[in-house]
Amino acid sequence: IISKRLKTIAEKVLPNSKLADIGSDHALLPTYLAQKDRIKHAVAGEVNQGPYEAAKKQVEGANLQSVIQVRLGNGLEVIKQNEIDTIVIAGMGGGLITNILDQPFDYTCVSRLILQPNMAEDKVRQWCLDHHWKLAEEEILEEDGKIYEIIVADRSGNADEENEHLFSEEDILSECQTKVTTKLKIMMGPYLLSNASSIFVKKWNREIDKREKVIQQLSQSHLDEAAKKKKEFITEVNQLKEVIKCLQ
Ligand code: SAM
Incomplete structure (x- = not known):
């Protein structure tokens, strides 16, 4: 088996x-x-x-x-x-x-x-x-x-x-007008994104949690590099949250 x-x-x-x-x-x-x-x-x-x-x-x-x-x-x-x-x-x-x-x-x-x-x-x-x-x-x-x-x-x-065509930026759900960037599609998968199964939503909720933990850790550092990374993560998390909210 x-x-x-x-x-x-x-x-x-x-x-x-x-x-x-x-x-x-x-x-x-x-x-x-x-x-x-x-x-x-x-x-x-x-x-x-x-x-x-x-x-x-x-x-x-x-x-x-x-x-x-x-x-x-x-x-x-x-x-x-x-x-x-x-x-x-x-x-x-x-x-x-x-x-x-x-x-x-x-x-x-x-x-x-x-x-x-x-x-x-x-x-x-x-x-x-x-x-x-x-x-x-x-x-x-x-x-x-x-x-x-x-x-x-x-x-x-x-x-x-x-x-x-598959990776182009477009609205994924007309209801919420969320723009999904090509970068996000490469990360999440264009087919998985358009099917949006409950497992997919579960995965990305987990990934959002992971990133939020990293953001917390980065907040404790005073290095410029950490601040830059944190900003990137915050942008990504906000985009992910918007997409997942739209799919649920
Ligand atoms: N493909 C199987 C599966 O999906 O169940 C086994 C996955 S196992 C976790 C990863 C296997 O890849 C190990 O047996 C490891 O020895 C082998 N592996 C890692 N790097 C490799 C490489 N460069 N060439 C061939 N085999 C490799």
Whole structure:
């Protein structure tokens, strides 16, 4: 049995995909997909020996060696040219995910990226925009008290145009006329923002609380830098509050 988080990620993998799961840990995702016959084949990449061994054990235990190849290596370096069309990188910070995506790699054969950052989702969205990947889908879910976001980016000839439209500044709800800046959309996710589920509202109420704590801490400092940071945080919190009030 796999987690709701991994199952939701699995749903984003198109049928018959050739998958690379980077940072696969126990190779639960490719194993699940192979058992359901939903992938052609997969590469499960791991940089650490322990998880690499765990992944091998998992794949051998399920007798799936002919479908899933477990490889030890850093990020995308485990993928051979033209071998895969879908990359999953899940369960890491957004900074680590974008570092991996920034490795020298030929993306020609890749048509879909499925990214699940545990934090710094804005970095992942920004990377997609900067590298001309169309933000195709976003999902938010809660499991065991934690809230996760899944970001799907597709290769598209019109990626820049479509992203520009998606991230443009516009009123999100005509009732309250709240302007949402591009920066806020990159932070919150344009699709998540327009769906505004109760989990999304919960997440951003938590984030507002976190920022308010930081503002309090910054208030105790007399440094100019702290005052500047505090001002930025206050502006951000006010914007977030306005958006969330509008969505509730
Ligand atoms: N992807 C799985 C999931 O979502 O459940 C496992 C997430 S686990 C928290 C992160 C895994 O990524 C660890 O097993 C770690 O060894 C691996 N990892 C971290 N940096 C990596 C890198 N540069 N290349 C490959 N694997 C990496």
